[in-house]
Amino acid sequence: LARPVAVLVVVLAASLTRTALAAPAAGGSVQGVVALPSQIEAPPTEHLGYLVPIENRVANLRQVDPFPDMFVFLEPSDPSILPPELTKATTAPVIWNLASSFAVPVLPVAVGSTVKVVNKGRESHLLYSTDAPELLPKDPLGKETSRDIVLGERKTPLTVRSRSVPHVVGTVVPLPSRLFSRVDRSGKFRFETVPAGRFTIKVWYRGGWLALPKAFPFDVAAKAVDVKVELPDPLKPAGK
Amino acid sequence: VFWTKIWLFLLTAVVGVLLVLALALPRPVERRVHESEDMRLVRARLDVERLLQIDARTWVDVALAYGLAGLDGDLRRLRDTAPDTIPTDIHTAVQGNLRKLVEGTKVADKIELAVALDAWGRVIARVGVDENDWGDDLSGWFLVRDALRGYMRDDLWLIGDKLYRVAAAPILTRAETGDRAYVGAVIIGQAVDDGLTKTLERNVSSSACAEGNCDTHVAFFALGKTIANSGPTTLSGDIKTKAEELEAELDQRDKDGRPKGVAPFTVAGEGAEFRVAIRRLPGEVSAQDGYYAVYSVRPRATGFIGSLQGLAKQDISFDNFPWIAVAGGFLLVLLGGLALSWAEVDRPLKRLLGDALALGKGDTRQFTEDQHKGKFGGIARSANLAIDRLNREITAARVDAADSARELPTAGPLGPMAGVMAPPSAPDFSLDPPPPPPPSMPHGGGFEFEIPPPPTAAPPGPPALPRTPRPLAEDLLPPPRPTAAPRPPAPPPTPPPSRPTLDDDILGGQVTPPPAAVPGEIPSEPSRALISQQATPEGEASYFRQVYEDFVELKRKCGESTDGLTYDKFAVKLRQNRDQLVQKYSCKAVKFQVYVKDGKAALKATPVRG
Numbered sequence: 001l002a003r004p005v006a007v008l009v010v011v012l013a014a015s016l017t018r019t020a021l022a023a024p025a026a027g028g029s030v031q032g033v034v035a036l037p038s039q040i041e042a043p044p045t046e047h048l049g050y051l052v053p054i055e056n057r058v059a060n061l062r063q064v065d066p067f068p069d070m071f072v073f074l075e076p077s078d079p080s081i082l083p084p085e086l087t088k089a090t091t092a093p094v095i096w097n098l099a100s101s102f103a104v105p106v107l108p109v110a111v112g113s114t115v116k117v118v119n120k121g122r123e124s125h126l127l128y129s130t131d132a133p134e135l136l137p138k139d140p141l142g143k144e145t146s147r148d149i150v151l152g153e154r155k156t157p158l159t160v161r162s163r164s165v166p167h168v169v170g171t172v173v174p175l176p177s178r179l180f181s182r183v184d185r186s187g188k189f190r191f192e193t194v195p196a197g198r199f200t201i202k203v204w205y206r207g208g209w210l211a212l213p214k215a216f217p218f219d220v221a222a223k224a225v226d227v228k229v230e231l232p233d234p235l236k237p238a239g240k
Numbered sequence: 241v242f243w244t245k246i247w248l249f250l251l252t253a254v255v256g257v258l259l260v261l262a263l264a265l266p267r268p269v270e271r272r273v274h275e276s277e278d279m280r281l282v283r284a285r286l287d288v289e290r291l292l293q294i295d296a297r298t299w300v301d302v303a304l305a306y307g308l309a310g311l312d313g314d315l316r317r318l319r320d321t322a323p324d325t326i327p328t329d330i331h332t333a334v335q336g337n338l339r340k341l342v343e344g345t346k347v348a349d350k351i352e353l354a355v356a357l358d359a360w361g362r363v364i365a366r367v368g369v370d371e372n373d374w375g376d377d378l379s380g381w382f383l384v385r386d387a388l389r390g391y392m393r394d395d396l397w398l399i400g401d402k403l404y405r406v407a408a409a410p411i412l413t414r415a416e417t418g419d420r421a422y423v424g425a426v427i428i429g430q431a432v433d434d435g436l437t438k439t440l441e442r443n444v445s446s447s448a449c450a451e452g453n454c455d456t457h458v459a460f461f462a463l464g465k466t467i468a469n470s471g472p473t474t475l476s477g478d479i480k481t482k483a484e485e486l487e488a489e490l491d492q493r494d495k496d497g498r499p500k501g502v503a504p505f506t507v508a509g510e511g512a513e514f515r516v517a518i519r520r521l522p523g524e525v526s527a528q529d530g531y532y533a534v535y536s537v538r539p540r541a542t543g544f545i546g547s548l549q550g551l552a553k554q555d556i557s558f559d560n561f562p563w564i565a566v567a568g569g570f571l572l573v574l575l576g577g578l579a580l581s582w583a584e585v586d587r588p589l590k591r592l593l594g595d596a597l598a599l600g601k602g603d604t605r606q607f608t609e610d611q612h613k614g615k616f617g618g619i620a621r622s623a624n625l626a627i628d629r630l631n632r633e634i635t636a637a638r639v640d641a642a643d644s645a646r647e648l649p650t651a652g653p654l655g656p657m658a659g660v661m662a663p664p665s666a667p668d669f670s671l672d673p674p675p676p677p678p679p680s681m682p683h684g685g686g687f688e689f690e691i692p693p694p695p696t697a698a699p700p701g702p703p704a705l706p707r708t709p710r711p712l713a714e715d716l717l718p719p720p721r722p723t724a725a726p727r728p729p730a731p732p733p734t735p736p737p738s739r740p741t742l743d744d745d746i747l748g749g750q751v752t753p754p755p756a757a758v759p760g761e762i763p764s765e766p767s768r769a770l771i772s773q774q775a776t777p778e779g780e781a782s783y784f785r786q787v788y789e790d791f792v793e794l795k796r797k798c799g800e801s802t803d804g805l806t807y808d809k810f811a812v813k814l815r816q817n818r819d820q821l822v823q824k825y826s827c828k829a830v831k832f833q834v835y836v837k838d839g840k841a842a843l844k845a846t847p848v849r850g
Contacts, residue, residue, distance in 0.1 A: 049394035101380020
């Protein structure tokens with residue numbers, strides 16, 4: 001009796017062991033900071049008034065803050081490691097607030113998302129896009145109203161503008177997963193639940209992905225990963 | 241008349257040329273006036289641009305002063321702590337400081353909008369417009385972006401229905417090291433309103449603007465709305481409509497990216513037309529269909545009528561207008577025309593009239609053709625031809641009558657009339673009433689038959705000279721006046737032996753010669769033909785018919801009525817008279833002749849001997 005029982009225990013143990021070995025490794029968090037380069041190319045001054053902008057002689061010009069126009073994205077080496085909940089768009093629309101300008105000039109979303117533009121400003125806006133005019137509402141976006149932009153399977157960026165207010169410009173960037181994060185005022189970012197695996201960090205800045213000088217892959221495991229992203233110096237809009 | 245016509249043609253041509261010049265000459269002037277006006281408008285538009293630039297610079301300086309004027313303490317704290325929400329105490333403190341600055345600012349115009357921003361473009365506090373709102377993010381505005389970087393610049397913002405001229409400058413703080421650091425920005429602004437447009441209007445108008453008569457106006461437009469207008473508000477719609485048509489031109493830019501000015505255009509206002517020069521406004525409002533217009537009344541002196549309407553009293557004063565030359569030219573033209581008219585019309589006509597008068601008076605027998613030229617000469621020649629023809633006809637008629645009279649002895653003491661013709665008993669013939677018979681020629685009334693006196697008969701007393709035949713015209717004209725140099729009397733014509741002269745005026749007191757005095761006549765060919773014609777009834781009827789027709793025609797010519805005059809009655813009378821004469825004078829035929837007596841048709845019968 002003891003022998004069959006022992007065999008059963010061994011088989012069970014072996015099965016449990018195999019099961020335990022076949023399950024994916026537990027994921028972790030990724031956090032990091034985007035280091036500012038020494039030089040950042042300022043965007044061109046637009047819609048000048050009667051005077052050419054006068055440079056302040058009391059102090060040197062302040063460097064352009066690139067972080068509002070920036071987000072980071074974790075791209076897995078093997079996309080299959082991503083669970084479905086990370087690759088599917090959320091059922092709830094992504095809120096994109098618009099006041100005197102878009103709250104975030106660049107909005108990363110998962111492919112298939114719906115973006116709800118909420119006008120919290122005092123002006124009405126007639127939004128339009130030269131990229132995909134059919135995706136934008138045809139009627140004005142009044143004060144305290146919202147309009148949905150259904151991206152569908154669109155995978156390319158969508159730049160949205162207001163016909164009445166020239167500085168209202170924003171870009172929606174559809175991404176294959178939800179592993180993206182904006183950076184805060186100090187350049188920090190953080191991903192809480194990243195599946196274990198090998199990833200590469202990509203940085204979006206003003207219209208495209210930056211060619212990072214040190215684009216190295218890193219492994220994510222249970223232990224938190226701390227990365228430092230160095231930007232090209234001088235920093236120019238993507239593609240330049 | 242030739243030179244008069246030439247003169248008239250030249251005058252008409254000159255008038256035509258002057259008319260063309262009058263209509264055409266104002267056009268180049270009008271074009272020049274419009275060009276000058278357009279140039280003035282463009283310069284006025286440039287002046288407005290310069291004034292707005294100066295104004296922008298003033299506001300930028302004020303903003304810079306604000307940025308260095310003590311707002312930095314609280315903002316520095318915000319920069320260092322970078323809170324997600326702005327603490328209320330900082331908002332209150334910054335707003336208080338900002339208000340003090342606004343109230344203490346000595347500028348020409350009141351600051352209507354002041355905003356303090358932190359280093360990320362969030363609103364810490366507002367004074368003026370929306371001063372209860374704070375915490376919102378203005379970093380998207382181009383002006384704010386530049387100000388946060390350290391630039392000072394201006395812009396034009398459309399907030400609601402108001403257009404603001406805004407200026408921004410960074411807020412600087414002194415760091416521990418002594419260097420300046422950026423901790424935020426400040427924005428100040430003032431609305432574009434009628435006060436601004438009036439100020440601009442005064443600067444680009446003529447000096448009369450100080451008295452309220454500004455000739456140039458300024459208006460601002462954005463998003464299809466009128467922001468401010470110093471001129472007639474009714475023009476705003478027309479300017480906007482035209483500006484929409486010119487949107488492509490409005491959006492054109494110079495090499496430096498500045499908006500290009502649009503060439504002036506015309507809009508119709510109330511009672512006048514206006515020339516308008518527009519230009520796209522700079523700044524953010526340029527993307528909101530913002531533009532401004534400088535316009536003025538189009539000069540009225542356009543075209544001929546416009547030039548006339550634009551004439552002032554001093555333009556035609558004696559000092560400024562060559563009235564003497566104009567009057568002299570007018571007199572020359574008038575005198576030339578009158579002289580030609582006198583030479584070619586009045587004088588020849590007067591001469592012709594004088595000739596006609598002399599002819600009428602009997603001083604002359606014909607027009608003097610050599611004295612008349614051209615068409616007046618033609619008239620004289622035609623009249624002379626007519627006179628000649630009449631003379632010939634009368635002469636021929638008298639010769640015939642004389643011939644006939646010579647063929648038969650004249651009537652006896654009772655005159656040929658008494659037995660020749662009985663007076664018509666009924667007004668069948670509208671014939672002459674019987675004139676009183678002369679003493680020498682008893683008259684029977686009715687038809688008047690005159691028998692010319694025989695040429696050989698000499699009345700008792702002094703011998704009468706034989707009279708030469710006179711043209712009929714002489715009978716119609718008054719007797720000729722004695723002239724200073726009387727013509728030599730015509731030699732008395734010798735009467736032809738076989739054809740005595742015929743004298744119509746046998747009732748004029750002359751003594752009718754007795755029939756015996758009539759010489760015997762050798763019947764001439766016409767007499768023979770007449771005798772043979774009356775020998776047959778057909779010939780007699782034909783002859784009577786001819787006489788009847790001649791008589792009727794003559795009555796018509798004399799304006800007499802022929803009512804009741806019929807051939808049958810006429811022929812009966814003729815036959816009766818012929819028979820009486822044939823019986824009385826033993827003649828073979830009677831010749832009837834129609835003639836005019838006292839302006840009426842008359843008929844006389846002459847016996848014709850075989």
